[in-house]
Amino acid sequence: MNVETVTSSSFIFVNDLKTWSEAQSYCREHYTDLASVRNRTENAQINKLAQYKPIWIGLYRDSWKCEAQSYCREHYTDLASVRNRTENAQINKLAQYKPIWIGLYRDSWKWSDGSPTSWMVPFIPPGNINNPCVCLHAGQWVNQRCDATFYFICEIVEVTQQLVRVKITNTGSSVNLEDAAEAMLQQFRQTLKERGLSDNMKLTWRKQPDGKIFHLEEKEEKKKENQEISCNLN
Template sequence: MEGKAFVIMVLSGLCTLPSCFPRQYHLVEEGKNWTEAQSYCREKFTDLATVDNQEDMAKLNEILGRHYKGIVWIGLYDDINSWRWSLENKSYYSEEEAEFRMWGGNEPDNLYNNESCVFIDWAGMWLDAPCSFKQPFICYNGAIEAQDSSRFILVNESKTWTEAQSYCRERYTDLASVRNQAENDEIKMKNQGSNAWIGLFRDLWKWSDGSATSFTNWNTENSEPNGYIAESCVASRYGKWEDWPCSQRFYFACYNDVPVTKQVVRVKLTKTDSSVDLEDLKEAILQQMNQRLKDRGLSGDVKLRWVKQPDGKIFHKEEKEEEEEESCNLI
């Protein structure tokens, strides 16, 4: 009995899908501050280095370790101006209302380098603070249509900002958004002279190229990010990440996308035992094929994966005059 399968071979060339672009890292051995390094990378390459997973991290560390053992900027930074409301319904805000702010003096100051949530104080002014602080909070009740103070509810329980958000969403609408001076005065009166969370917050760390932050490699032995004042940019030091003042001048790592193409190859597999299910062996077969590529020096340039048929299966039997065959796709 024989079986056929399709394999997709990923080769260097052209590709239109974002997932088809592996990253190539470059160390630039020039001392620049983080903003200068960002501009350089965007001009010469794609952007400052972005790391999405452990494989990317290994590639980057290989480049950094080969050339330089010091501190090197990467693309992660703390965007202290990315404030937005927990209540994201755009119809709730008229023009510029989502941008209304009542910051206190020198706020937001990001004093502890992790102040990404906002509370209103007794005087009606706003301050940024670590979201882990516990204090009362103000909820917004969207079910109340009348323009009176009953739309805002003071919950006099000490909770973190995230806990307060969950509480408000479960029982009312959301944490309070403040759209204008009148609403700020209204909440100030409701606040009864204490501090209370409102719905303004920001993401702590972002990549320069806008990629989602799903992977980190902080130097936990040094308690990084350690929260020192004004350390809003990230550098790799001996393969681990640390926050530093953006004004420091370090070498830096850029990346660019390496385009690749996909090629579908059909392979035929012969079974010596008719009781064997090729679906159970697909990973072992793929490993053997990858090993053969590696033995021929192609493992870094070619990656293989199976292609599923419309019915969700990889292998298909094919009838011939005197024997059955199974076909499948491999990428």
């Protein structure tokens, strides 16, 4: 697992009208990414740069989940909720081992660069699922259609990076670890937050050359010198 901690950041106002995805691509090509807002000081800096113009920032809503939710609400009632073991078995049977959306979610708002979203709760705009991208306008965070064109704020970020070895102990669970990877990251983030560690810390999985995150450990493999975190799956 990669652990990145932001050591310094600076913001750049780009006086060019682009859609959210175009702005994201531009910032990633020329700087680091679309701007993330990690605290009130950075929020004030970005507001000062914007000068009351509507600008894109890096906040967006998970569009795949939103599209599925929108479809279910239009044609049925909602995305599926699982209230007991019987319903869980029914949904598993329907899924036939395919990854599917259900109605359970944590925080579907995300920053383009993967920064934590815990601080920004008071600023989250109303949940219009048809407008999953966010711009800053006159000091307010406003969700907009992603194909609208605005000026935007890029960010240059300097980070320190540490590689942490994670050992997962499976106690008989049938959970597919690759499918559960994001949920485990959320668990680690919550644990770090509870221990008072910085919100400037970003956790990501490091994929192996074969594209997978996890591999079975050989019993005779020697211990590596990396820091090790154990996590039990119930």
